[in-house]
Amino acid sequence: MNDKQMFDGRECVVATMHQKEKVIAPLLKEELGLQVITPQNFNSDAFGTFSGEVSRKGDQLEAAKRKLKEAMDMTGVSIGVASEGSFGNDTLFRGAAVNRELILLIDKKEELEVVGYVKNNHTNYAQSEVENYEEAYAFAKSIGFPEHAVIVKAHRKAKKKADMVKGITSAEQLKKAVTTLLQKKNTSFSFLKKRQKSLWIETDMRAMYNPTRMKNIELATRDLITKLQSTCPSCQAPGYEITEVKDGLPCAGCGIETASTLSHTYTCQKCHYTEEKLYPNGVTRTDPTYCSICNP
Ligand SMILES: [Zn+2]
Ligand SMILES: [Zn+2]
Numbered sequence: 001m002n003d004k005q006m007f008d009g010r011e012c013v014v015a016t017m018h019q020k021e022k023v024i025a026p027l028l029k030e031e032l033g034l035q036v037i038t039p040q041n042f043n044s045d046a047f048g049t050f051s052g053e054v055s056r057k058g059d060q061l062e063a064a065k066r067k068l069k070e071a072m073d074m075t076g077v078s079i080g081v082a083s084e085g086s087f088g089n090d091t092l093f094r095g096a097a098v099n100r101e102l103i104l105l106i107d108k109k110e111e112l113e114v115v116g117y118v119k120n121n122h123t124n125y126a127q128s129e130v131e132n133y134e135e136a137y138a139f140a141k142s143i144g145f146p147e148h149a150v151i152v153k154a155h156r157k158a159k160k161k162a163d164m165v166k167g168i169t170s171a172e173q174l175k176k177a178v179t180t181l182l183q184k185k186n187t188s189f190s191f192l193k194k195r196q197k198s199l200w201i202e203t204d205m206r207a208m209y210n211p212t213r214m215k216n217i218e219l220a221t222r223d224l225i226t227k228l229q230s231t232c233p234s235c236q237a238p239g240y241e242i243t244e245v246k247d248g249l250p251c252a253g254c255g256i257e258t259a260s261t262l263s264h265t266y267t268c269q270k271c272h273y274t275e276e277k278l279y280p281n282g283v284t285r286t287d288p289t290y291c292s293i294c295n296p
Contacts, residue, residue: 006110006238007079007228008033015071015082017044019208023218024081024103031225039074050087050205051151051166052159060084061115064104078108081224083217087125087205099123099213101220105228112269114239116224118216124148127202129156133178137171139201146170149209152177153200154185167209232268233275243267249279253288260286 012034014021025036047067048056056063061084068082083103090098100119106112124143130136140150146169154163165177181199207214232240244265248257261281267274278284288294 006107009035010079011035011037011077013037013039013071013075013077013080015039015042015044015067015080016207017042018206020083020214020217022208023214024083024221027218027221027225028081032228034079037075037077039071042071042074050085051153051164051202052157053161053164060086060100060102061104064102065106068104068106072106072108079106081105083220085205085207085213085217087123090121096121097123097125099125099216101213101216103217103220103224105224110237110270112237112239114224114227114241116220116222116227118219118223120216120219122212122216124203124210124212125205127156127200129198130178130201131198132182133175136174136178136199136201140168140174143203144212145174147211149204149206150174151202151204152181153202154181155198156200158200167204167206169209230266232271232273234273235268235271237268237270239270240266240268243274246276249283249286251288251291251294252285253291253294256291256293258286258291260290 012028014024014036016038021036021038028034028036044067045054047063048054064082064084068080071082072080081103083101085099085101087097087099089095098119098121101117103116105114126143128139130139136152143150149167149169151164151166152168158164168174168177178199204210205213207217227241228238230240231238242264245261246263247259248262249260250256251258263276263278264280265274265276
């Protein structure tokens with residue numbers, strides 16, 4: 001049974017309350033024939049928020065699994081997807097902000113679990129300390145406001161709902177949030193007078209408030225679909241994917257093994273059929289430019 005036969009016409013639940021189905025549903029429908037539904041009253045924020053009120057338990061994949069299990073239990077649907085994002089400053093990208101998006105598909109009936117990924121620096125992820133509305137507005141403009149929303153907090157580590165305003169998408173809302181939180185700080189008792197004067201502002205990373213992130217969720221979904229459409233040559237199960245990458249492509253100049261990719265090993269998670277495919281980049285020798293002997 002191939003991917004189209006396996007999924008066509010089946011219901012698939014998307015574990016989201018942040019409108020991720022807007023980009024996920026059309027792709028799953030078009031490429032796999034899946035009919036996407038979303039769970040009613042699903043609170044994905046209970047599994048962790050980017051803004052700090054609820055910290056995420058476990059790694060990205062574990063978080064996606066927990067969320068997905070809940071949505072599948074709630075709806076009784078045998079196939080579902082959940083996506084999970086993470087943001088940070090990555091040394092690989094010279095300290096630039098990086099977004100890693102993961103999307104997990106579980107098919108209980110076929111006992112299949114496949115994960116799509118994307119990691120790149122296409123993100124507006126940023127935060128700053130501000131002292132007044134003008135500074136807050138300047139920050140907001142720099143991250144793509146008002147198409148992208150911002151969050152204002154009483155201080156950097158604020159966790160209480162009363163100490164933050166999320167999903168701000170207009171200048172009026174921003175002004176109100178800044179004024180209210182500053183006033184609140186000035187009337188509250190504190191020895192830390194200096195700290196009282198400033199607020200914390202950050203990008204709202206929730207999908208429906210962040211079109212740049214939504215685009216990456218779409219890319220991760222495309223990666224998931226590519227993996228699902230890759231079928232095992234032995235049993236035709238979807239999700240026949242690369243499980244090992246081997247370095248060691250010989251140098252065209254001196255013949256020594258280099259750090260360039262020599263082979264990809266594919267494994268079927270259903271029947272465990274495995275094969276090593278040599279020269280995945282279409283070349284049998286690497287350019288001496290990438291050789292540590294020829295080009296130290
Ligand atoms: Zn197989
Ligand atoms: Zn060489």
